[in-house]
Amino acid sequence: MSADAALPDRLITAALELLADQPAEELSIRQVAQRVGVSHQAPYVHFGDRRRFLAAVAGAGLEVAAADAQSRVTSAGPDPAVRLRALVRAYLSFVDERPYVHDLAYGPLVAMRDHPRLQAAALAYWNLLRDTVAANQPVGVPAAEVLRRAATAWGTVYGIARLDAAHKIPRTVPADRSQLLDDAIKTLLEGWRAPSAPGERPSR
16 A cells, blocks of 8 residues: 555544544644644645544544444343443443544534545444344334434433533432433333333334
């Protein structure tokens, strides 16, 4: 592979390294180029504009997170509920260990359509979530309902994690983030398995 062919990946790697310590809003394209030792125009030559470059960076970071989540779910064993909790822990590790990459991937700076790498990584993560949630459903739950439940589970975990990160959960709440999430997952599982769970539609 030529140096030119490898340059996009080098630029993305440099950006991910910088995102370890600073949010994407503060990430300078010139700073990334200097880190790699190329002209500040190089990222624009390969990616077109800043938004597309950031989307590619987000995609690369999300690929790593999705692979880690898949590994943890696979290693959790056959129990669907245990696998779901492993997926939650993997997501929290992503939020805790690479918060700026997480915020770039799921925040307002870029859209999934801005780069195919981000689209593919987001789809892989979503498919893992959907399949993990689906494995916890009773027989006969329609596919559309599984998708709604997957979105609800993700929104629940995301919301609690974000509120905790922003220190917005009242101190009077007698539980930390882990306990709140354990309670939330338990409630979701019980609701999904109930004979007449809210929103459940009969299979056809």
